Amino acid sequence: MLLADYAQVADGKLTVVGGGWSLTGPAPTPFGIAILVHVPWDQANCRHVLRLELLDADGQPVLVPAEDGGEAPIVFFDDLEFEVGRPAGIKPGTPLEMPLAVNSGPLPLAPGGRYEWRLSIDGEVDDDWRLGFSVRGEDEAM
Template identity: 35%
Template sequence: MIHGFLVLADSVSTDTSSGKVHMLGAGWSLTGPMVPPSAVAGFLRIPWDEAGRQVQFRLHLVDQDREPVKLLHDDGQSRAIVFEGALSLQNAQPADELSKNLPVNVSFGLSIPPLPLPAGQVYQWMFDIGETEVAAVQFAVRSQDVTVADEPHSGEPE
């Protein structure tokens, strides 16, 4: 079975030669009320016996009711926020006997432009392989009327 997890970040960069994902501002779960550019980093663990088959994947954004989040496009149509593709590691082989005991690690990073998401809501990025949810990460968009508290003073008391 393929396992995975997602991490929210301010930005990501993927090093294709090493398979590493470099993240800045990683691990947040609260944003807004205006949603800035962001990124999703994904990490998959694929057993060797499943590495050779091609799988369809889908990263999509849903609201707190798990309904697809849709954006209005220039043509007047509303479309769900979805990134889809296929993944295959047909030529992957363990480097040695020890490597056979570990799953194949696959990582990715996806930059997301600012999204006009309604404030005061919880959202979730979901990563599916076929019809199976493999990973998900939630975040909330602050309400317009919520203010962030000032940083504590480091000097003498007032």
């Protein structure tokens, strides 16, 4: 996973522009997330479920105003089902890749806050599937 200004998937490859940052703001800005899922050989041709959510420094979902007047968590790929097939001629044991790109408009995040994008697959989380970043305080120079 990589934070970027913009990410795109084309022809099975990720294109990343302005990638690798971990500090933003304090004004809300658009962003992208590039994700490359490595599917083990023995998990190919099986259905999986993916979720990408934004958490605060306490590990709680970040909430934003919802259309119904309440609040809703920031979630991309909410229970997205995917399946990666094995291409003809690939050697047994070769992991398979599934590139994903998320692009978002500005999010209303608190200046001075620390956040984490957390990816889960089939309900499991790994340290490598976490992407932390900070938002500058109002008084911090860019």
